Amino acid sequence: MTKSVLYRVGLPTLVGISIIGLWQLMSALGAINPIMIPSPWDISVGFSELVTRGYFWQATWVTLQETLYGFAIGVSLGLIIGALTGTFPMFRTAIYPFVIAFQNTPRVALAPIFLTWFGFGITSKVVMAAVICFFPVVINTVAGMASVGDNAKMLFRSLGASRAQMFFRLTLPGASAVAFAGIKTALTLALLGAIVAEFVGGSVGLGVLIKELNFQLEVAKGFAVVLFLAVIGLVLYGLIELLERFLITWKHD
Amino acid sequence: MSVNYNNTAAGETISLAAVSKTYMTAKGPLPVLRDIDLEVKAGEFVSFVGPSGCGKSTLLKIIAGLVSYDTGNVSVGGEAPREGREDIGFMLQQSVLMPWLNVSKNVELPFAISGRRDGNTAKRVADLLELVSLTPVAKLNPWELSGGMQQRVALARALALDPGIMLMDEPFSALDEFKREFLNIEVAQMADKLGKTTLLVTHSIGEAVLMSDRIIALGANPGRVVGDIKVDLERPRRADMVGSDRYQQLSNEVRAALASDLEGEKQ
Structure with missing residues (x-):
């Protein structure tokens, strides 16, 4: 147990430290242009300056809200549409072709349109995040429901299960593991959607901050914000993984 | 084991008269069962054996009310079949x-x-x-x-x-030989004690002989009864019966019934 934890945590840590060390060494030797790629040290100095500024935490809070609101709306709608599509063949025939067609259009291209419709405030970012994370949830929910085996359905029929019992006791738990994989993808995409929408047009947020820092040639601080976003993404992903382990206890290796 | 076997529901009768079933497929109608006549006594253990596509599983599903039939009459415990009956226990190939x-x-x-x-x-x-x-x-x-x-x-x-009736659709086919034989004996002995009417679909002639009171051999395309063999091995059934002469004779009888149908099909 200890050995495996040491292996799973220790090895990537060692790789990370080696990469950062090599990067720092090459920067110090002048092999890397600091305007293009600042050194890890400069980035950490830039980050330590940013965390003392109120606007940095305000931007973080705004981006987090956009991400989480967008995620909640996108996932809720995705689960509802996915459940309806998986349950009612007529709904599937009527709606699913549009879902697939929309899935294959580059949704980030909608960001300027949402800006026009909903303005420079938080709403256009929430909508972008929701739209971008909606599709993997729909598709995984439908796939999860389709993965419930015919034998299990037959067993429930033989037991005289009602439609509601079939849904709540079989389809819902049976689909949840696959649907949850979509929800995990959705969380990452929600953050992406919020940042893209901020790039296109916004006054506050980490995306806005990255753009402004780059305009001011504060590249090290820009990098620091990007890395901070990666940490936010990892923390959110870790939380959703914990939730998955709590809810889907039967998913085992 | 302290389980009380005396307080369980008694087995029920099953009766099929001239039952036929055709599935409608993309390639056209596919007859799977033709004129099946069958009487199963209360508490009897009956196995269905036959090649793939002979309609064994469909027959079980018709009795369970999970699949409709086109013509004929079916009576399960004196009633028409319908799904969700509490007097029927259903066991499938996978444990599900x-x-x-x-x-x-x-x-x-x-x-x-x-x-x-x-x-x-x-x-x-x-x-x-x-x-x-x-x-x-x-x-x-x-x-x-x-x-x-x-x-x-x-x-x-x-x-x-x-339930008064147990329907088992190849429940042991996914198991290895050792576990399969062990469970065959265990289930056969349990059926004796519980006295339930039991229908077993299986591909294994040996399994059918070891467990059943009667074996119905089904021919294919469409499925129909080509043999009705009474198994007179003593009860309770034991694993050592597999080596007995009577077990071999009965296995050969079932094999012959199935083979005659295959020969007829070739001609």
Whole structure:
């Protein structure tokens, strides 16, 4: 147990430290242009300056809200549409072709349109995040429901299960593991959607901050914000993984 | 084992008269059963053997009310078949256990669905697990059990509502030979004690001989009865009967009935 934890945590840590060390060494030797790629040290100095500024935490809070609101709306709608599509063949025939067609259009291209419709405030970012994370949830929910085996359905029929019992006791738990994989993808995409929408047009947020820092040639601080976003993404992903382990206890290796 | 076998529901009769069934497929109509006549006595253990596509499983599903039939008459315990009857226990090729429920909860599932969960359910579930020798694993998850143990959970679940009729659709086919033979004997002995009418679909002639009172051999394309062989091995059945002369003779009889149909098909 200890050995495996040491292996799973220790090895990537060692790789990370080696990469950062090599990067720092090459920067110090002048092999890397600091305007293009600042050194890890400069980035950490830039980050330590940013965390003392109120606007940095305000931007973080705004981006987090956009991400989480967008995620909640996108996932809720995705689960509802996915459940309806998986349950009612007529709904599937009527709606699913549009879902697939929309899935294959580059949704980030909608960001300027949402800006026009909903303005420079938080709403256009929430909508972008929701739209971008909606599709993997729909598709995984439908796939999860389709993965419930015919034998299990037959067993429930033989037991005289009602439609509601079939849904709540079989389809819902049976689909949840696959649907949850979509929800995990959705969380990452929600953050992406919020940042893209901020790039296109916004006054506050980490995306806005990255753009402004780059305009001011504060590249090290820009990098620091990007890395901070990666940490936010990892923390959110870790939380959703914990939730998955709590809810889907039967998913085992 | 302290399980009381005397308080269980008695077996019920099953009767089929001139039953035919045709599936409509993309390539056109596919007849699967033609003029099946069959009388099964209460408490009798009857196996259906035959090649793939002879309609064995369809026959079981018709009796369970899961598939409709086109012509003929079917009576199950004096009533027309319909799905969701509590007097029928159904066991499939796969154990079909719900991975989100532990062993106990899987056995409890029929009580939950039928709305018959009450103060006695926990005791009944415990008795069923004892009957199939799974008391020590009651709180384990299905994936922690071997294939044979999973099928025993499925057996306990099928017996949960104390049905008069047990329908088993190739329940042992996914198991290795050793576990299969062990469960064959265990289920055959249990059927003796419980006195339920049991219908077993199997590809294994040996399994059918070892477990049944009667074997119905079905020919294919479409499925029809080509042999009705009475198995007169003494009860309770034992594993050593497999080597007996009578076991071999009966196996050969079933084989001959199936072979004659195949010969007829070639000509």
